[in-house]
Amino acid sequence: MSIKLISADERTFDVDREIASMSVTIRNMIEDIGDDAAIPLPNVTGKILEKVITYCKYHHEHPSAPSEEKKEEKRTDDISPWDYEFCKVEQATLFELILAANYLDIKSLLDLGCKTVANMIKGKTPEEIRRTFNIRNDFTPEEEEQVRKENEWCEER
Numbered sequence: 393m394s395i396k397l398i399s400a401d402e403r404t405f406d407v408d409r410e411i412a413s414m415s416v417t418i419r420n421m422i423e424d425i426g427d428d429a430a431i432p433l434p435n436v437t438g439k440i441l442e443k444v445i446t447y448c449k450y451h452h453e454h455p456s457a458p459s460e461e462k463k464e465e466k467r468t469d470d471i472s473p474w475d476y477e478f479c480k481v482e483q484a485t486l487f488e489l490i491l492a493a494n495y496l497d498i499k500s501l502l503d504l505g506c507k508t509v510a511n512m513i514k515g516k517t518p519e520e521i522r523r524t525f526n527i528r529n530d531f532t533p534e535e536e537e538q539v540r541k542e543n544e545w546c547e548e549r
Contacts, residue, residue: 397431405445
């Protein structure tokens with residue numbers, strides 16, 4: 393059985409119910425309004441919803457084995473080759489994917505997006521991070537020095 397999803401820009405997607413239900417948000421909407429009605433997703437554009445559906449289809453067909461490691465341990469080096477390629481997108485698209493995964497409540501996609509951003513930051517200086525993400529430095533040199541002093545305990549030496 394398929395579900396109709398309608399993106400913010402009013403594109404319609406017919407998605408298998410099982411795949412659409414990977415989103416907790418959509419699963420709850422199906423329970424509330426039934427699977428006959430089209431489900432509006434006003435916070436997700438068609439371009440991003442298409443990528444989300446691609447991700448869900450792939451992971452529905454290729455479920456990952458449950459991890460033997462402690463669930464508390466957060467890692468950023470355990471991204472599968474398919475997921476790594478999936479996240480090779482423009483920064484704006486990656487951030488939209490993260491927002492969509494959060495809105496649609498797809499934990500694995502949210503984790504993947506966040507791991508990708510964490511890997512973009514890992515090992516970089518604050519200046520390099522600002523350049524990577526186009527963040528303007530609004531600290532005065534004095535404020536910046538104060539922050540460095542307060543946080544020197546966490547600097548790698």
